[in-house]
Amino acid sequence: MKTKEKILETARILFNTHGISAISSKSIAEEMGISYGNLCYHFPKKDDIILQLYLNMQKNVEQQFKSIKEEVINLEFMLSRLKILFEEIYKYKFIYLGITKVVRHFDHIKKHAQDQFDQRWNILDTISGFLVANGYMKPFKDEKQKNMLIHALLMVSNSWISDAEVFYKGADEEKLDYYMQLFFNLVRPTLTEKGLEGFKKVYQF
Incomplete structure (x- = not known):
């Protein structure tokens, strides 16, 4: 190294x-x-270190999101990549714990973070369309319902570390699995029987 x-x-x-x-x-x-x-x-400067770590993290997370999108036809593989995504986020937990301070301090990071949010929204939109079209997910009653779910999923992926740092009371080795369950449970009410079976093959929830 x-x-x-x-x-x-x-x-x-x-x-x-x-x-x-x-x-x-x-x-x-x-x-x-x-x-x-x-x-x-x-x-x-220390700021240069923070910026490079942020860029490294975003690059790694973006690769995981793209892998999920590319493998959307393989539900089990796609779901398994979600855990790798959560692990990558946790690897850089200091960024998520101080994200407000970081984006206020670096204007270009704020713009980059907003662009990444939009890209991930589009990826989740594509995935939800696939799940509905292939009978894994119930059709949304309208665009607003779909958008609310996508926003909730992104909000959890962006903020679960802060919640875990303050409110999680379980064993450290079970922390990641707990928040994966929380993430999946947002999706669970929208799944069909076929979707539930597909999710259970990968993750018990």
């Missing part, structure tokens, strides 16, 4: 553990056992 990658990985772990505000560039350098000057050669 190159120095630049080590800096990013060390920063990610420290930010996840202590939060963005509590960690400085010097803290990251000390944790790595390198000079502050060496770190600044790669990332002159």
Whole structure:
């Protein structure tokens, strides 16, 4: 692993553990056992580290969303990718815990986040259309009902980490599965018998 990658990985772990505000560039350098000057050669400011981690996270999450869309004809595979998506989000939990502060601090991140939201909305719209057309999901009574469900799913995927940090009371090793269940239960009332069977093959809920 190159120095630049080590800096990013060390920063990610420290930010996840202590939060963005509590960690400085010097803290990251000390944790790595390198000079502050060496770190600044790669990332002159802490903001540069945060921005690169954010971009890395968005790239990885976007790949998972695209995989889900591309494999929509394979329901079991598509659903299994959702867990990988949640794992990827949790890997960068510090961003989601401080997302309001991050987007206010970086104007271009706010615009990027909004663009990503729109792209993911379109992906979920495509998926819901496939599920309805193939008998996995009941037809929506109108466009508003469909849009409300899509927004709720995106809201959970964007904010479950904050909820988990404060309100989750279960075992840590069961945390991800719990929020996957919560995510799936938003969809459950809309599923047909065929859809319920398909979901149960992948995930018990």
